[in-house]
Amino acid sequence: MAAGVLVASPVSGANMLGYTTRMRRTVIAIVAIASLGVFAVAAENKKITADSARVVLTDQGFEPSEFSIQRGGTVTFSTDRDVSFWPASNLHPDHGIYPDFDPKRPLDPNETWTFTFDRPGDWAYHDHLRSYFTGVVHVVD
């Protein structure tokens, strides 16, 4: 029975050493890939909490619609649509949760507007002219 088990086992006999080596290599490869992944995510996180960001209003809405930025960082809003736009903090139409986050006028399609976020928090925003386009800026210390 024991021999039979050995024969039947994929890790039996002379193959055992080769198998463990392969397994070790596989584990190392997995760890390496995972590390790269973690590094990439960390790098990405570092990128999106940078001190500046660009947001474009497209036919599919704000891109990116949600992101993080450091306190004191700037966000530049633009559009690739051919109509005016007006990014502003919620609630529509008063923009009361962060009144300064509001250019107070429609922006021409070829215009950009840059705002400095000096208040930490999660700031929901929308396009005042088409209030169904929405997003959130997370401002972190």
Place this chain on the structure above:
Amino acid sequence: MSWTKPVFISALVLAIAAGMFALSVPHLAERIATILHAEACDAAHEGVQAKVDCWLERPLGIVNAGSLTAGFRAFTYLYETYPAFASTGCHRYAHKVGDAAYYNLMLAHGLSLEDIDFPQSTTACGYGFFHGFVEHLVQNDPDQRTVVAHCEYLRSTYAGTMRDIGTICYHASGHGFMQAQADALPEGMHGNPRLMVRRPLEECEALPTNEREIEDCREGVFNVLVDWMETGDFGLTFDLKDPLGVCAHVEKQWEYACYYELGQNLGKITEGSPLKAAQFSMSIRDAELRTMTFGVMVAGMMQSAAALDEYTTVLDECVHIDDQALYETCVVSSANGMMEHGVPGSEYEKVLELCAVGFLDERGRSVCYGALASRLTRFYPQEKAEQICAEFPASYREACPSIRS
């Protein structure tokens, strides 16, 4: 091992009981999630607006996921639970749900209007949902024939249970014409309300429909103008010294709609007092415009009064108005305002209480029940309207046949 069997049986019984309880309370998990979300918002934010913004995430999130019915269940929970939510802009918040539904439900899922099933609850808070939804529908395609096609589709499909869906659609079309113009409003027009409303109003006039619905469209145009005046958009301001001055300079055919909408924004002048509203309205020379404007001022007071259970204070002032026509308008408008801003799905309950208050005289009570009766099928299916009418005191049920007309 001897203890395991009783524990297992107890756990099983508990699980069965919990399951039966969950089955007996519809949408229990959804409701618990709504409660937890709402309480977290309440605890996390200080200001009312930030709380509202957070609360709204729940119905908006549900609608975005595809369920209008469940979204409005959450909306109703917020209204019933948090007076700050209900009293600060129920109509406006329902409008936001409509905004989201247009984009995240219709556009994002590639649906047509005919693909969406609008539940009865979308009539809540004066049809605010449809104001938002149709506004964007028209803003993105402000072609008159398309507008009429949309509105007639909504009327033919839903008017049996939402009587005013057609007129609401034309009203919201006025919003849409105005918003479409805002996409490319020349700077030379900024600050000039007369110029800003002209083109959208002309688009209303060109709608191939009847005068009543063209008037609804005109009102929608002025409704957006008032919003812009309130928020200071496009160089507009609200002149407290001459708040209806804009209307004196519009063409005669647009005057009524102008007064109707600007009259709803006089809260800073009337301060929730029908007596002050009556005094202010005396400055309007035309009797029809005067009575109508007074009525919309009173109805507007009910936005906060209905939610805060302060409606009797409004009515209490109505009975001190000497002018009989304004007195009756005050009572009727109180009832109408309560219906427009009341608890979604149960708006009529407080209006029944309102009409029954002891200090109303016979005439006041009669017009109050009459106003309620005429409003029922705006919000409820025929059968429910008839059941509500059966709750009227017998002597006032004569108002009920109007439901069938």
